[in-house]
Amino acid sequence: xxxxxxxxxxxxxxxxxxxxxxxxxxxxxxxxxxxxxxxxxxxxxxxxxxxxxxxxxxxxxxxxxxxxxxxxxxxxxxxxxxxxxxxxxxxxxxxxxxxxxxxxxxxxxxxxxxxxxxxxxxxxxxxxxxxxxxxxxxxxxxxxxxxxxxxxxxxxxxxxxxxxxxxxxxxxxxxxxxxxxxxxxxxxxxxxxxxxxxxxxxxxxxxxxxxxxxxxxxxxxxxxxxxxxxxxxxxxxxxxxxxxxxxxxxxxxxxxxxxxxxxxxxxxxxxxxxxxxxxxxxxxxxxxxxxxxxxxxxxxxxxxxxxxxxxxxxxxxxxxxxxxxxxxxxxxxxxxxxxxxxxxxxxxxxxxxxxxxxxxxxxxxxxxxxxxxxxxxxxxxxxxxxxxxxxxxxxxxxxxxxxxxxxxxxxxxxxxxxxxxxxxxxxxxxxxxxxxxxxxxxxxxxxxxxxxxxxxxxxxxxxxxxxx
Ligand SMILES: *Cc1c(COP(=O)(O)O)cnc(C)c1O
Numbered sequence: 019x020x021x022x023x024x025x026x027x028x029x030x031x032x033x034x035x036x037x038x039x040x041x042x043x044x045x046x047x048x049x050x051x052x053x054x055x056x057x058x059x060x061x062x063x064x065x066x067x068x069x070x071x072x073x074x075x076x077x078x079x080x081x082x083x084x085x086x087x088x089x090x091x092x093x094x095x096x097x098x099x100x101x102x103x104x105x106x107x108x109x110x111x112x113x114x115x116x117x118x119x120x121x122x123x124x125x126x127x128x129x130x131x132x133x134x135x136x137x138x139x140x141x142x143x144x145x146x147x148x149x150x151x152x153x154x155x156x157x158x159x160x161x162x163x164x165x166x167x168x169x170x171x172x173x174x175x176x177x178x179x180x181x182x183x184x185x186x187x188x189x190x191x192x193x194x195x196x197x198x199x200x201x202x203x204x205x206x207x208x209x210x211x212x213x214x215x216x217x218x219x220x221x222x223x224x225x226x227x228x229x230x231x232x233x234x235x236x237x238x239x240x241x242x243x244x245x246x247x248x249x250x251x252x253x254x255x256x257x258x259x260x261x262x263x264x265x266x267x268x269x270x271x272x273x274x275x276x277x278x279x280x281x282x283x284x285x286x287x288x289x290x291x292x293x294x295x296x297x298x299x300x301x302x303x304x305x306x307x308x309x310x311x312x313x314x315x316x317x318x319x320x321x322x323x324x325x326x327x328x329x330x331x332x333x334x335x336x337x338x339x340x341x342x343x344x345x346x347x348x349x350x351x352x353x354x355x356x357x358x359x360x361x362x363x364x365x366x367x368x369x370x371x372x373x374x375x376x377x378x379x380x381x382x383x384x385x386x387x388x389x390x391x392x393x394x395x396x397x398x399x400x401x402x403x404x405x406x407x408x409x410x411x412x413x414x415x416x417x418x419x420x421x422x423x424x425x426x427x428x429x430x431x432x433x434x435x436x437x438x439x440x441x442x443x444x445x446x447x448x449x450x451x452x453x454x455x456x457x458x459x460x461x462x463x464x465x466x467x468x469x470x471x472x473x474x475x476x477x478x479x480x481x482x483x484x485x486x
Contacts, residue, residue, distance in 0.1 A: 028073065036080050044088035045429040046081065058082060089457040090431040090464070091450070095249070095277055096306050098450030100377070103310040106364030110357040117151070117355040118347030120340040127344050130359035133366065137302075138318050140282045140371075142295030148322035150350050151315065151358045155276025156194035158301030158317040159243065161351060163198045165299065165324040166241040166270030172327070174203075184208045184232050187243035188220035188255060190438070192274060195243055204240070217403045218253030218438060220244065226263050233267075241270050246291050246302075247278025250436035250445060252406030254278070258293030265296070273300040276315065278407065280307035283374040287382060290405060298324070304362045307378055307407075309451055314358045325349040377451040381407045384448035387455045391462055401443045410436060410443040413465065416475050418444045421465075424475065430468045431461055 039046070049057045058078050067075070085091060087099040115123040117130060130151060138147040152158045163185065167174055171181060183204050187195045189211040200206045210232070212225045229239045242264050244255040257273055264271040273279065273294060279302030281287040282294070294300055297320065304314035319325050330348040337345050347353060366374060388409040392398040402410035412418055418435040422444060425431050436445040448458065469475055 044090040098452040100309040103365040106361035120344035149318035160198040162272035183240040185241040190248040218251035220255040222259040246275035252408035261296035275302040284378040380451040
């Protein structure tokens, strides 16, 4: 057997380097992409590299890589580090199972199923429910759309499209909806984007109006995607009201909770997805609000029959022992599949469901601190709303795209920008539950200091506005 003990020693040494860097330089020095290959030796060569050189290159790569776990990283839509989840992921790498069969994954199958079972219980799905771990939120949405399509027309799987299907989602929803409609054979042009209200939630009355029109025009309404935490504003579509409509017209209702679906763990905030038990499928990303390493996405299906109908395929070479409930490959998209469950399970097991609740609640607490700061300071204008961990603002009317770029290029802090209706703004995301209120105030502090030292930033916007 190969001895990897020296690699593990090196691993520990490199992790020390990383943790130290995170302390000393929470925002990594940025390398311009056009200078990247001149700055670090990333080349692959025919000859071997001696250990010391190898180590030096690794250190350089670590130091120059953007730091996502520090208290100055507020970019979309993950951040921080949950130690017990890191532990689980490292073990998953060492164990290196593929999640398709009980034969090769053993208890890991039970770990995945336990997370799915508990999640289904939390949202009130019944005993027929089940789920799987896709590669991410986009893939979860894709699997939901495929199940909706096949539920509407079981012949679609073998014959292809025979009726003009349409899917509905809000104009604020994630862009994967458009890609997925094309992958699923429904077509990008057959998505209806429903307008959102003034705080970013899909307007149910407009959805119903559009459905009626489509039926009249000979289309087959197939799928409604509701979003729990829209990508920019963090808004929650009204699941209960949308379920009234999907039930009335016999349309699949999926809730995309990739960003904020983890509110299901919070007694205080789960009202934001009220009616979730009436949906046909629901997905959430534990690598976003829960803070596990990338990626950890879960899709739950109210009736597991749909998972089997759409995704199972017999393969005698693969499924040689045990029943379907233990051979998870029968309900997954891929064949070989990484173990994304263990890292979530080690965290959940160690902190309990109450601990996950605290992780979620902490993010809203940090958001409230940011809101309070912005509202009490006239130099800021606010563009986001309560019950969201996306805090959208502008400072002294500085062009937000310019401000974010300058903050990043000068290693001050990493934060993104977004747009809603006519407005563009800084989008500050309080998703790192390791942070405290001081870290939030520190963000505003470093931002203001930077602007004070670079007053020309304020002028730039004025020039741009005058020229418009
Ligand atoms: C992040 C996000 C997705 C995509 O998830 P990935 O894991 O990045 O593919 C989908 N929907 C929403 C609302 C998201 O915020």
